[in-house]
Amino acid sequence: MSTVSSTADDILACARTLIIAGGYNGFSYADIADVVGIRKPSIHHHFASKVDLVRTLVARYREEAQAGLSALERNVADPAEQLKSYVAYWEACIKDATAPFCVCALLASELPILPEEVALEVRAHFRSLASWLTSVMERGKRQGRLHLSSTARVEAEGFMATVHGAMLSARAYGDPKMFGTITRPLLERLSTRH
Numbered sequence: 001m002s003t004v005s006s007t008a009d010d011i012l013a014c015a016r017t018l019i020i021a022g023g024y025n026g027f028s029y030a031d032i033a034d035v036v037g038i039r040k041p042s043i044h045h046h047f048a049s050k051v052d053l054v055r056t057l058v059a060r061y062r063e064e065a066q067a068g069l070s071a072l073e074r075n076v077a078d079p080a081e082q083l084k085s086y087v088a089y090w091e092a093c094i095k096d097a098t099a100p101f102c103v104c105a106l107l108a109s110e111l112p113i114l115p116e117e118v119a120l121e122v123r124a125h126f127r128s129l130a131s132w133l134t135s136v137m138e139r140g141k142r143q144g145r146l147h148l149s150s151t152a153r154v155e156a157e158g159f160m161a162t163v164h165g166a167m168l169s170a171r172a173y174g175d176p177k178m179f180g181t182i183t184r185p186l187l188e189r190l191s192t193r194h
Contacts, residue, residue, distance in 0.1 A: 008046045010036045012057050020101050024054065024110050024118070051115045054107075058121035061103050062128065069132050079140030080191060083133075083159070087183045090163060095176045105164040130156050140190070147192050155190070162186050 014035045018027035029040045029050070036043075047053035068089070076082050093099040104125040111119050133156035140146025148155045166182035 007036075007038065007042065011038075011043055011046055011053065012060060015053055015057050016061070016103055019054070019057070019103055020099075020106060024107060024114055051117055055115075055117045055121055058104060058107065058118060058125065062121065062125045065125065066128060069129075078145060079136045079143060080145045080187075082136050083140075083146075083190065084187055087163065087187060090167065091176075091179050091183070094167065094170050094179050097176075100176075101167050101171060102164060105167060108164075126160070129160055133157075133159055145192055146190050148190070159186065159190075 011032055014032045015027065018031055018035075021027075029043045032043055033040045043053075047056060069086075072082055072085055076085050090099075090102075094101075104122050107114060107118065107122045108126065111122065114122070130153070134152045137146060137148060137152035137155045137159075141148050141152060150158075163183060166179045169182055170176050170179040
């Protein structure tokens with residue numbers, strides 16, 4: 001049983017890397033078979049179609065993100081520090097290239113061409129992240145830890161867009177430091193300690 005889930009996990013990990021490198025249409029089952037060292041029918045055994053594979057990948061990604069945000073909530077009480085920790089996580093991932101891009105942000109740029117099953121999962125990720133960020137913004141304002149220029153929801157959407165845009169800029173410039181260059185002023189603006 002562990003071999004089956006291990007193979008499926010390997011397929012998902014490979015697909016994630018290939019999507020981050022080239023998008024939804026930037027890979028095929030043949031690419032995965034070459035990287036994982038299995039035959040294409042083995043991939044079809046685990047994921048009947050590319051839609052099933054990517055939908056499962058995004059659903060799992062959403063679960064991992066939710067678990068990460070829950071851990072952040074448990075381990076960091078201060079809303080301003082939660083935002084800093086969230087940004088620091090992505091900054092580290094981009095710097096060491098472990099996860100240089102949010103797979104859902106990348107797929108969101110391809111929404112017009114994505115199968116609806118995948119698009120639904122991507123949209124659900126954005127809603128979930130925006131909801132968490134909104135709650136952090138609300139708590140931070142209530143506690144006097146964050147300075148908001150607009151509603152918590154608008155600030156959350158702007159924060160999310162800035163972080164995703166910073167990922168894109170870091171990639172476009174080929175410079176991981178660009179991420180921090182863009183996100184630091186955002187965190188400073190939100191901080192009540194000006």
